[in-house]
Amino acid sequence: MPEEKQHRTVIAVTDGASIPSRKDAGLFTAWRVSFVGSVALLIYLSVFHSDPYFRILKFLPDGIFITFQVTVEAILLALIIGLFTGLGRISKNKVINGIASVYVEVIRGIPLLVQLFYIYFALGRFINVPAMASAVIAMAVCYGAYMGEIYRAGIESIPKGQMEAARSLGMSHSQAMLHVILPQAFKTILPPIGNEFVALLKDSSLVSILAVSDLLRRGREFASETFTYFETYTMVALVYLIITLFLSKLISRMEERLGVNQ
Amino acid sequence: MSTNDRRVMVHIRNVDKYFGHLRALTDVSLDIYDGEKVVVIGPSGSGKSTLLRSINQLETIDAGTIIVDGFNLTDPATDINKVREEIGMVFQLFNVFPHKTVLENINLAQMLVRKRSREEATAISMELLNKVGIAEKIHQYPTKLSGGQQQRVAIARALAMKPKLMLFDEPTSALDPEMIGEVLDVMKTLAREGMTMIVVTHEMGFAREVADRVIFMDYGAIVEEGTPEHFFTNPTQERTQTFLKQIL
Numbered sequence: 001m002p003e004e005k006q007h008r009t010v011i012a013v014t015d016g017a018s019i020p021s022r023k024d025a026g027l028f029t030a031w032r033v034s035f036v037g038s039v040a041l042l043i044y045l046s047v048f049h050s051d052p053y054f055r056i057l058k059f060l061p062d063g064i065f066i067t068f069q070v071t072v073e074a075i076l077l078a079l080i081i082g083l084f085t086g087l088g089r090i091s092k093n094k095v096i097n098g099i100a101s102v103y104v105e106v107i108r109g110i111p112l113l114v115q116l117f118y119i120y121f122a123l124g125r126f127i128n129v130p131a132m133a134s135a136v137i138a139m140a141v142c143y144g145a146y147m148g149e150i151y152r153a154g155i156e157s158i159p160k161g162q163m164e165a166a167r168s169l170g171m172s173h174s175q176a177m178l179h180v181i182l183p184q185a186f187k188t189i190l191p192p193i194g195n196e197f198v199a200l201l202k203d204s205s206l207v208s209i210l211a212v213s214d215l216l217r218r219g220r221e222f223a224s225e226t227f228t229y230f231e232t233y234t235m236v237a238l239v240y241l242i243i244t245l246f247l248s249k250l251i252s253r254m255e256e257r258l259g260v261n262q
Numbered sequence: 263m264s265t266n267d268r269r270v271m272v273h274i275r276n277v278d279k280y281f282g283h284l285r286a287l288t289d290v291s292l293d294i295y296d297g298e299k300v301v302v303i304g305p306s307g308s309g310k311s312t313l314l315r316s317i318n319q320l321e322t323i324d325a326g327t328i329i330v331d332g333f334n335l336t337d338p339a340t341d342i343n344k345v346r347e348e349i350g351m352v353f354q355l356f357n358v359f360p361h362k363t364v365l366e367n368i369n370l371a372q373m374l375v376r377k378r379s380r381e382e383a384t385a386i387s388m389e390l391l392n393k394v395g396i397a398e399k400i401h402q403y404p405t406k407l408s409g410g411q412q413q414r415v416a417i418a419r420a421l422a423m424k425p426k427l428m429l430f431d432e433p434t435s436a437l438d439p440e441m442i443g444e445v446l447d448v449m450k451t452l453a454r455e456g457m458t459m460i461v462v463t464h465e466m467g468f469a470r471e472v473a474d475r476v477i478f479m480d481y482g483a484i485v486e487e488g489t490p491e492h493f494f495t496n497p498t499q500e501r502t503q504t505f506l507k508q509i510l
Contacts, residue, residue: 164320165357165416169371169423170347179370183361 035245042238052228056219056235063218064239070135070214071201077140078200079193082147087177089152100148107145113206115142120210135207143200150196154189155181187258194251198244205240215239268295270329271427271458272317277326279312279482286312287323288482299459301469301490304479305505310462313479314429317460318349331426347375350420354432356412358404358419364391365400368419376423383422390418394448410441417448428452430461466510470494478502 045053088100107115119141120134129137158181166176208217219236223229272294279287287309294300302310315321316328319335319342328335333345359367365387372383391397394414396407404412413433420428430449434442446468453459453472463469469476469490476493478486478501486499494510497503 159355159357161353161355161357162359165351165353165359166371167343168318168320168346168349168351169419170343170375171371172343175374179374180359184359187361 031245031249035242035249038238038241038245042235042242045235052226052231053235056222056228056232059222060215060218060235060239063213063215064243066213066217067201067204067215070132070139070204070207070212071197073136074139074143074204075197075200077136078143078147078196081140081144082151085144085148086151086155089148090155104145104148107142112139112142112203113209116206116210131207131210131212135204135210135212139200139204139207143196147193147196150189150192151185153192154185157188158184190258191251191255194247194255198247198251201247202240202244268297270294271296271298271331272460273327273329274313274317275327277313277316277323277328279309279316279321279323286482287316290326290482290484292477292484294458294460297456297458299453299457299472299474300461300477301473301475302460302462302477302479303464303466303469303505304485308479309482310479311431312482314431314460314462317427317429318346318351320351343375347423348426350417350423350425350428352413352416352420352428352430352433354435356404356409356416356436358412358415360404363401363403364396364407364415367404367415368422371419372422386422387418390421391415393421393451394418395444408441409437410444413437413441413445414448417445417452421452427458427460430459430463432462432464434463434465464509466494478505480505 042057046057047054085100085103088096089104091097091100110118116135116138119129119138120131123129124134162180162184163176166180167173171179204214205216208214208220211217213221216236219232223232226232270293272292274290274292274294277287277290278285290309290313292313302313304310312321316323316335317330323336326336330345331348333340335342335345359370362370365384368387368390369380369383372378372386373380376383378386388397388400391400394417396411396414396418399407399411399415404415407415417433433449434445437445442465446465449459449461449468450472459472461468461473471490473490475487476490477484478493478497478499480501486493486497486502488497493502494506497506
């Protein structure tokens with residue numbers, strides 16, 4: 001069926017970790033080398049050079065927890081903001097479309113770090129938002145704009161005939177969207193959303209500037225007390241690497257399970 | 263035709279439609295009566311699909327009037343969803359919902375739009391699936407079905423709304439030759455049961471057998487209309503004669 005092919009459109013990934021493709025077969029894939037290598041290095045350092053490496057490792061889990069907390073909360077919020085942005089971007093209503101488009105343009109034009117400063121320090125003059133909440137809001141507002149583009153591309157990848165068929169049965173536009181278009185678009189947008197999650201997890205290291213005790217911040221606290229900068233940041237980098245590699249793999253597995261790659 | 267005593271189902275007057283600068287429909291006027299089977303033929307780009315799609319407002323017209331079952335489509339106060347409930351449409355590319363099973367495809371609009379319970383909807387769906395001859399496929403996903411089967415699901419889905427009018431937009435054009443017959447058979451059954459049907463098709467055998475009236479369109483206008491007998495044996499317009507010579 002001609003429409004079936006269109007329907008499997010893959011959205012180009014512009015940001016974030018690359019997701020291992022199933023075509024990378026064999027024992028020595030880039031992913032395996034990186035993952036096994038970093039885990040082995042982490043274990044080696046912790047066991048054979050336990051001072052200071054193991055001490056550093058014991059100091060980090062609180063930070064890992066905060067990093068995940070920021071990432072998960074921000075991504076959930078971004079998914080909601082993104083849905084409305086994406087719907088706004090395809091809306092025929094000029095006002096709604098205009099607002100959504102301007103939002104995307106503005107946010108994409110400002111570096112995330114500047115946005116973080118802006119929400120926490122600049123807006124701090126008018127309203128006092130706690131650091132953690134500022135961090136989550138800033139990340140969500142930023143990623144919501146990117147997510148909006150993913151939703152838009154996902155919705156637009158569904159053949160026009162699907163909406164027409166739903167409308168010709170008497171469904172309203174929102175019923176058709178909810179029951180026919182979005183469930184199909186979801187399959188298409190799942191991989192890029194997974195990518196955004198990994199990208200957001202990495203970008204969440206920026207919130208350490210706002211005195212949020214994430215993984216990077218915990219590392220900095222440890223390093224500045226013990227002056228073990230090399231050792232600490234080596235461990236921080238390894239922990240980030242292991243987490244993102246693991247998540248990328250998980251996402252590609254999930255993707256296969258859902259048959260997105262058919 | 264003795265049509266004065268019959269109810270007009272679709273009333274089309276002086277309709278114009280533009281795509282940019284392209285004039286897709288030019289001053290089209292047409293009445294279609296309750297229970298009538300009208301087949302629209304013509305070369306591609308002649309405006310026949312556009313005319314059909316205007317009847318349930320998948321295309322909005324730029325001038326003229328379309329009244330369907332008493333609802334004036336050009337009146338902004340008309341709730342188009344209400345009108346579409348009464349008009350079934352079958353598409354060239356089937357447009358079945360790939361993320362739903364056959365049964366869910368047919369149940370969906372019944373439950374959302376007609377507000378039937380799942381049990382009621384399923385009973386109606388089962389009856390229709392039997393009628394179109396694919397009752398054994400109810401829990402399959404459409405991608406596992408042949409084109410002909412998918413199109414029959416699409417017909418059942420439209421019929422489940424109990425429409426007063428069925429529109430067919432080249433329903434067999436995307437099908438392999440061996441599957442055309444099974445879809446046409448379903449349409450013939452429907453015609454015998456008295457459904458009002460407007461069919462855009464290139465299947466001249468179907469037109470000859472089923473149509474009460476054949477309409478020939480070219481360059482966005484109705485060139486000639488008449489009974490199949492008149493149309494295929496004795497067309498008066500030169501353009502009709504040329505077209506028929508090309509395809510028969």
